[in-house]
Amino acid sequence: IPANATTEDVFKSSVLLAESFSIIKQQLVTNPNMFDEMMQLHKSLKKTIAKIPGATDTAEAFVNYLEKIGYDKLEEAGKSVDVNSLYYKDYAWKLGSYCDKSLRLLQDSTSTLSPDIDPIEYSKLVVKFYIQAIDKGHSEAMENFPRLLELLELYPEIGPTFQTHSLQLEESWKFIRWIPQLVSYIETPIATFIFPSLFRVAEDYPKALYYPFRMSFEHYELEKHKLPEANRNAIEKINRMVHSPIMEEFCLELQRLTDPDHIMKDFLVAVKTILLGDQMNKDVLTSLYNQFKDLLLESYNSRMGKIPNSFNAKYKKGLESILGRNGVRLLDRTPLVYEELLSYYNSNVKDRFTTAQKPTEVLKSFAPWLASFKSGDFDEELEIPGQYDGINKPYPELHAKVASFGSQVMVMSSIRRPKRLTINGSDEKEYHFLVKGGEDLRLDQRIEQLFGVMNSMIKKNAFCSRQNIQMATYKVVPMSLNLGIIEWVDHTRPLRSCIESQNSRPIFWKNIKRSYQSWIVKHAPNSRNIAVPHYAAYTDSPKRIEDNYTSVSGMMPSTYLRDYVLQLASSPEAFLFLRKEFAHSLACISIFGYILGIGDRHLDNFLLDMKSGRLISIDFGHAFGSATEHLAIPEVVPFRLTPQLVGVLEPIGVSGILENAMTNILQAIQDEKALLLNIMNVFVKDPLLDWKKQAMVESKSQKSQVSETPSETEIVDNGGESNWYPQRKLDIVKRKLNGENPACIASTEIENGHSDKHYCKDIVSLTKGDPARHIRARVGRQCKSSREQVKCLIDLASDPSILGVMYSGWTSFI
Numbered sequence: 001i002p003a004n005a006t007t008e009d010v011f012k013s014s015v016l017l018a019e020s021f022s023i024i025k026q027q028l029v030t031n032p033n034m035f036d037e038m039m040q041l042h043k044s045l046k047k048t049i050a051k052i053p054g055a056t057d058t059a060e061a062f063v064n065y066l067e068k069i070g071y072d073k074l075e076e077a078g079k080s081v082d083v084n085s086l087y088y089k090d091y092a093w094k095l096g097s098y099c100d101k102s103l104r105l106l107q108d109s110t111s112t113l114s115p116d117i118d119p120i121e122y123s124k125l126v127v128k129f130y131i132q133a134i135d136k137g138h139s140e141a142m143e144n145f146p147r148l149l150e151l152l153e154l155y156p157e158i159g160p161t162f163q164t165h166s167l168q169l170e171e172s173w174k175f176i177r178w179i180p181q182l183v184s185y186i187e188t189p190i191a192t193f194i195f196p197s198l199f200r201v202a203e204d205y206p207k208a209l210y211y212p213f214r215m216s217f218e219h220y221e222l223e224k225h226k227l228p229e230a231n232r233n234a235i236e237k238i239n240r241m242v243h244s245p246i247m248e249e250f251c252l253e254l255q256r257l258t259d260p261d262h263i264m265k266d267f268l269v270a271v272k273t274i275l276l277g278d279q280m281n282k283d284v285l286t287s288l289y290n291q292f293k294d295l296l297l298e299s300y301n302s303r304m305g306k307i308p309n310s311f312n313a314k315y316k317k318g319l320e321s322i323l324g325r326n327g328v329r330l331l332d333r334t335p336l337v338y339e340e341l342l343s344y345y346n347s348n349v350k351d352r353f354t355t356a357q358k359p360t361e362v363l364k365s366f367a368p369w370l371a372s373f374k375s376g377d378f379d380e381e382l383e384i385p386g387q388y389d390g391i392n393k394p395y396p397e398l399h400a401k402v403a404s405f406g407s408q409v410m411v412m413s414s415i416r417r418p419k420r421l422t423i424n425g426s427d428e429k430e431y432h433f434l435v436k437g438g439e440d441l442r443l444d445q446r447i448e449q450l451f452g453v454m455n456s457m458i459k460k461n462a463f464c465s466r467q468n469i470q471m472a473t474y475k476v477v478p479m480s481l482n483l484g485i486i487e488w489v490d491h492t493r494p495l496r497s498c499i500e501s502q503n504s505r506p507i508f509w510k511n512i513k514r515s516y517q518s519w520i521v522k523h524a525p526n527s528r529n530i531a532v533p534h535y536a537a538y539t540d541s542p543k544r545i546e547d548n549y550t551s552v553s554g555m556m557p558s559t560y561l562r563d564y565v566l567q568l569a570s571s572p573e574a575f576l577f578l579r580k581e582f583a584h585s586l587a588c589i590s591i592f593g594y595i596l597g598i599g600d601r602h603l604d605n606f607l608l609d610m611k612s613g614r615l616i617s618i619d620f621g622h623a624f625g626s627a628t629e630h631l632a633i634p635e636v637v638p639f640r641l642t643p644q645l646v647g648v649l650e651p652i653g654v655s656g657i658l659e660n661a662m663t664n665i666l667q668a669i670q671d672e673k674a675l676l677l678n679i680m681n682v683f684v685k686d687p688l689l690d691w692k693k694q695a696m697v698e699s700k701s702q703k704s705q706v707s708e709t710p711s712e713t714e715i716v717d718n719g720g721e722s723n724w725y726p727q728r729k730l731d732i733v734k735r736k737l738n739g740e741n742p743a744c745i746a747s748t749e750i751e752n753g754h755s756d757k758h759y760c761k762d763i764v765s766l767t768k769g770d771p772a773r774h775i776r777a778r779v780g781r782q783c784k785s786s787r788e789q790v791k792c793l794i795d796l797a798s799d800p801s802i803l804g805v806m807y808s809g810w811t812s813f814i
Contacts, residue, residue: 007080011087014077015094021070022098025115028063029105032113035059060113067102067115074098089136096129097140100147104674107154123151124161131165134174142391143453144675145178146682152190159193172200176208177390180445183209183216184686186235187223195234202241207396208388210242211479214251215442218481221284222277246380249369250402251479252291253303256367257409257419258437258483260296260311261353264345266438266482267292271330271338282331289327305365311353318344363409366419370405375426384423384431386475386487400425414604420488432488441484445476446683447596447620453679454592454669461668467580469661471588472609472616491611495561496603499644499814502560516552517808531632534805538762542770542801549804553813558647565648568610578613580657582648585614587661590639593617594793595669595676595736597729597749599627601640602810624684624729628746629753633807636750636767638742641797644814654798659790667786673737680733684726728752739783742793743768743776766802774799 005013028035036059074095081087099122105114127148133141152162169175175182175197185194201209217239224232255263270288274281294301296308297316304312322340323330330337364371375381382402388394406422416438423431451471458464475487500509523536537545565582569575593601599622607616627635641654649658669676735745747764754760769777776792783789796802803812 007085008087010080011077011091014073014080015090018070018073018077018094018098021066021073022101025063025066025070026101026105028059028066029113029115032059035062060116063113064116067117070098071095089133089138092129092133092136093138093141096126096133097144099125099129100144101674103151120155120157123155123158126151127158127162128165131169135169135171139456140675142174142177143456144678146181147678149178149181149185149194149682150678152193153185153188156190159190163193163196166197167200171393172197172204173208173390173393175201175390176205176388176394177449179209179390180212180442180449181682181686183212186216186231187220187227191231191234195231195238198238199234199241202238205388205394205396206242207244207247207383208394209238210244210247211385211477213238213242215478215480221287222274222281225281244380246378246382250382251483252294253367253369254421254435254479254485255291255295255437255483256303256305256308256370257421257435259353259417260308261349262416262438263292263295263308264349268338268342268345270482271334271341275335275338280334285331285334286327289323289330293327303367303369305368307361307365314353315349318348359411359413360408361411361419363405363407363421366409370421371407373402373405375401375403384425385433385477385479385485400427400429400431402426406430421485432490433485434488435485436483438482439484440481441476441478441486442686443623444484444486444620445478446686447598447623448473448476450596450676450679450683451592453676454595457672457676458588458665458668460671461664463661463664464668467584467661469584469588469665471592472585472614474616474618489607489609489616492607492609492616494604495606495608495615495644496811496814498564498608499560499603502563503556508556512552512555512813513808513811515555516548516813519548519552520805520808534633534807535757535759535762537805538759538766542766545766545804546800549800549813553643556814558643559650560647561644562648562650565608565613568613579648581613582608582615583657584661585616586645587658587665589615589617590641590793590797591662591665591669591790594638594742595733596623596680597625597628597732598623599625599631599635600810603814606640625732625749625752628749631807634750634754634763635806635810636746636763636802637797637799637806637812638746638793639797641794642803642812642814646798654794659787659794662790662793663787666790670737670739670786673734677730677734677737681730684729739786739789741776741779741781741783742789742796744781746796763805766805767796769795769799 074091078091078095081091102115102117103119103122103126106117106119108114130141130144130148134145148162152158166175179201182194182198185191186198198209198213202213217235220227220235224235227235258266267288271285274285274288294303296304296311297319298304299312299316319341322337322344324332324337362371383396384400384402387399402423403426404424406424408422410420412418412420412434416436418434418436421433421435423433425431451473455470455473458469463469472489474489476484477486478484503509520537521533523540524533527533565578566575569578589606592598598617598620600619601617605617605619607618608614609616622631622635646654649656732745732749736742746767750764750767751760754763771777774795775788776795779788779792783792806812
């Protein structure tokens with residue numbers, strides 16, 4: 001470095017050297033034999049290394065030398081910048097990420113070589129410098145915050161360091177983005193170190209914390225007897241800090257939008273959960289009963305609309321005879337009463353209670369309190385949910401408040417019959433939300449969070465940035481373990497509706513579906529189980545499967561969806577724009593969905609934005625490979641790429657606009673796989689999510705389809721035996737990000753869920769493909785590039801011999 005070098009020059013030079021040492025170190029750790037090869041090929045290099053103090057003639061010693069000198073160079077860079085300078089933000093990030101990369105090498109079980117470092121001290125440095133970088137506004141450091149929670153869980157000894165530096169973070173709003181993750185740890189051993197951060201958010205932004213904390217508090221009520229007194233006191237303190245009577249009323253009243261028969265089913269599931277716990281909690285059971293009574297059994301409750309009242313009139317007497325006066329029988333003889341309730345539900349309520357609801361219903365028919373709500377009647381303001389994104393500083397005083405609610409709700413036709421609610425804002429705008437009762441929306445919320453992080457990753461790719469390729473996201477607000485709201489995306493239409501609008505004869509679509517089903521069914525015509533004919537069809541020849549699939553899909557023009565998009569365009573040039581946006585959004589949905597293992601991509605789980613032509617993916621009930629592992633008819637394809645979608649891309653086709661976009665998206669995410677794996681690690685190991693429940697389902701050999709009956713839906717894991725399950729999910733994602741052949745990964749997932757079934761080898765054989773016809777069967781276990789990986793994905797997704805044996809409800813032929 002020249003003597004007249006500026007501070008900026010010194011800083012950049014030191015950082016560049018440190019990064020160079022880090023790259024060489026990473027290469028040596030990945031391939032230790034490279035060191036000996038270099039020494040043999042480059043005698044001058046061997047002499048140079050021999051002169052370096054501390055660097056001996058072994059790969060391990062040289063890795064340790066590079067580790068130390070890289071760290072020293074970054075410390076040197078730090079001395080050249082003042083803590084208040086513009087460069088300090090980058091310095092803190094560089095040093096923190098340098099130490100973090102070394103820790104990852106130490107934690108990587110596949111590494112044969114790793115630097116000789118103290119993981120506790122390095123973890124403390126990561127915590128210190130990441131939080132300093134977050135404080136200075138470094139966006140990448142902000143996205144890496146979940147890594148600090150992971151390190152805190154791995155090395156609880158760093159707890160005081162985390163607590164000290166998190167308290168030094170100048171602005172508490174920077175915790176908001178990761179509140180769902182913070183509150184998920186309140187029942188764990190590391191909670192002590194997290195409480196101070198939550199106290200700060202509760203003090204400064206109580207409404208940002210209210211809904212996620214309310215969910216964790218529900219679970220806490222079941223488990224609090226296991227926690228130390230200090231932790232219970234801290235949790236109760238936060239609960240008091242965020243308490244909001246109007247928000248509590250709002251959540252209760254939203255519950256009334258759930259159909260009464262579903263409210264009863266959810267009540268049964270909740271009672272079963274308490275029964276399966278290791279200790280009967282009568283306080284929780286009493287609270288549960290009181291809410292059920294308030295929603296359905298209070299005959300003169302002015303807050304009950306005509307629809308719950310009709311349930312009350314029909315079933316109150318029967319239910320009270322089982323539950324006892326004020327639920328006394330439920331509290332005294334819970335297991336017996338649960339069985340009586342379940343029998344009563346199955347015999348009298350299930351599939352028998354109907355209210356003849358119209359597609360649009362009057363709000364007061366469900367919830368008169370919501371229908372009559374006027375903000376002026378209350379001392380406390382009710383914020384419209386979803387206004388805290390954690391990316392920008394919030395100003396709650398400027399947030400839109402609820403002025404009133406629209407008088408009508410739109411009733412959806414899906415099984416749970418969710419309702420679209422209109423909120424009239426204080427800013428004179430209308431806000432639409434889909435209210436979903438009986439569903440835990442935390443998984444959907446986590447998926448949307450991951451989409452946001454992945455969007456940031458692909459922005460750094462030149463092609464994606466230039467083409468403005470992004471996954472469309474929307475707000476998901478879980479409010480309790482069985483209630484949440486989802487932002488309604490305006491100017492959209494479900495893909496199925498778009499396609500079927502081009503042929504409005506219902507018999508046309510029924511005939512096509514019947515043709516597909518009849519060929520499957522003839523493989524086992526006497527079976528009542530819909531899955532059995534599919535298993536038999538797996539053994540048919542790929543050529544016969546393909547011929548039938550081609551015949552069925554040929555019963556309709558492949559241009560229906562293209563024609564619909566063409567109708568949206570005002571000119572030929574406008575259509576080209578819509579097609580490009582369609583293709584790029586499909587590429588994004590496909591690659592994001594593949595990495596996260598999102599399944600069940602039937603036509604109703606796509607929305608088409610009628611203004612931009614972009615597709616929007618919704619409803620993530622099957623994620624992290626569960627559709628492949630756990631559905632009775634395994635979903636093998638990595639994403640949806642069926643004839644109607646391909647038809648929109650013509651005449652360019654899949655190999656043109658779509659494949660190129662997919663390759664760039666995949667490459668961009670693989671370039672930052674460490675960050676994604678870090679965030680996913682925290683997500684899938686979330687102590688309060690139901691990954692362990694699914695693991696228990698597996699361990700009980702219930703690997704086909706979990707029954708919808710309340711007695712079987714809720715399984716509680718009271719032990720630690722199932723920690724392997726989320727780790728297995730992470731390993732699958734890591735293999736995807738490392739470029740493994742998608743057919744090999746799909747085969748693993750099938751075997752994980754179906755290895756003990758007779759049909760497993762047959763569906764695996766179809767998945768692996770034929771070398772004469774399929775690129776995925778020729779490339780080997782590891783793809784040479786992102787482009788080759790994308791070609792294999794497209795090959796698997798569009799293979800007629802796989803599409804031809806899928807579950808008919810997925811409509812692979814459309």
